[in-house]
Amino acid sequence: VGSGVVWDDFVAWAVEHGYGGVENLSLIPGHVGATPVQNIGAYGTEAGECIDRVEAVDIVKGEKVTIDAATCRFGYRDSIFKHEWKNRFLVTYVTFRLTKHPEFKLHYGSVKDEVIRLGEPSLKVIRQAIIRIREAKLPDVKVLPNAGSFFKNPMVERVIADTLQEKYPALPVYPVDDDHVKLAAGWLIEAAGWKGKVVGHAGVHEKQALVLVNMGGATGIEIAHLANEIKKSVFLQFGVWLEPEVNVI
């Protein structure tokens, strides 16, 4: 898929043709070329799980290269393109390995409930469900400017999550491996009282606390200030540091 293809056009094409793998990533804004950089992810799926290889131009050597998935070192919202190879390669094509026999991933958040509301699970129904959930929760960038999730879901040791859950039984926890889990950053921010708050021209979205929004005319400093205040208060209440998911320029 060419790097200039709109990501969601590709997802729509895959679903339409019965190829599974990217349906949970419906409606993520942006283009295909950025997907291996951020290893875009949503609703229990990451692009890296079905990226086979990446074609790129090495900007330093001026040569075309093909980079296999293992070399991309995909991690949670992370890849080698954010570290040693930052700004080194211009992605031109991404090759995805999709499947004609998909295993549906319905376990994340409210996906299963929404799918049941819409009918029998299928690629099309899952895409429709994800679009509905996203449209209901995420602000439209054209109406309320935002960069999507501002913070990553923090990864912590399981024992820390267990201790937190004793005090906050509703705290959502997503398993990573035997010793680590991810916490829902949006839940922590909301529980710290930030959901819907506005500071100057910057605010925390009223329906999704993980999204910082520009209410109109907010400066970068205002957004950064709000982000820092949120980080501090989440740390004071839960002892967990939030890391930004966005690029801060």
Ligand SMILES: Cc1cc2nc3c(=O)[nH]c(=O)nc-3n(C[C@H](O)[C@H](O)[C@H](O)COP(=O)(O)OP(=O)(O)OC[C@H]3O[C@@H](n4cnc5c(N)ncnc54)[C@H](O)[C@@H]3O)c2cc1C
């Ligand atoms: C409302 C909203 C919801 C979002 N939801 C999600 C979500 O659910 N999950 C998620 O993972 N992200 C999400 N995002 C973030 C965003 O959609 C992704 O990061 C997406 O990949 C950005 O694509 P882009 O084409 O706009 O890239 P840009 O933001 O322009 O670039 C992102 C990075 O990739 C690099 N890059 C871009 N294209 C290339 C290329 N061809 N070659 C080399 N480097 C390149 C850029 O230099 C930059 O470092 C959301 C954003 C918004 C606004």
